[in-house]
Amino acid sequence: MKARVTVTLKSGVLDPQGKAILHALAALGFGGVEDVRQGKLIELELDQSDPDKARAEVEAMCEKLLANTVIENYRVEIGG
């Protein structure tokens, strides 16, 4: 079973990389972009077949390692 974790900076936490992307987009003529936030995508291949157990396991992984919950939020998608 596949799991997909999206890690993003919490709102209110400054994202200098997002700002740099925003400025580069503006320089390319994409003036309609109001804000950019950059995050990470982590794909996992699990031997677990129960989606509820898989979700619980991946959420524990997020809390312990995959995200730093001081500055980051995470979202878990199970399936595929």
Added chain:
Amino acid sequence: MKSAIVVFPGVNRERDMAHAITLATGNAPDLVWHKETTLPAADLVVLPGGFSYGDYLRCGAIAARSPIMADVVRKAEAGISVLGVCNGFQILTEVGLLPGALMRNEGLGFVCRNVFLRVERSDTRFTNRYEAGQVIRVPVAHGDGNYFADGDTLARLEGDGRVLFRYSTPDGALDPSANPNGSINHIAGIVNERGNVLGLMPHPENHVDPIQGSTDGLGLFTSVAAALEPAA
């Protein structure tokens, strides 16, 4: 005074750190590989600077889950002095011994130059050989040194006097132009609640010998030596 330096794959300042500690204490520290599970008996445990695990995932995130770290946490909780410099500071926040997080520098670039630090207190085990308000010049070398903590955490740190070093001008003024990474409240170094765990981004170990152009950083190590090895 006995000390131990933890070596993770990818760190590169462990020998500079060993030199500084040897100068200040007269004793060469033990270098301990991260796969060990127990630290040797030591009064000071140091996590040196570098790029543990290539900064993969987040700076310090993988090192913080290394086998040796469980014992570093146990020693810290028992009151043993722990010092984390640069990547070591990042590891201390990742493992939860210090609050907050070190984020990408505000200017995005890797900053490698001398900076000025204002020493905020002299009544601690890490700063007793400095004067409160004294300004020292030491190098920084990091891409992720932008200290961040939420409002409550920051208020606690400031209220308890746990910020020991701030980036400042040579005169000790706090100004954004003197802050190399955008860190909140110009924070360069903080201690835990008990005062035995210090994390800081700059490298005092690289200004300990006249050949390095300055000995401003030596005071941190002589402070620890004085605090942990009182004159007989």
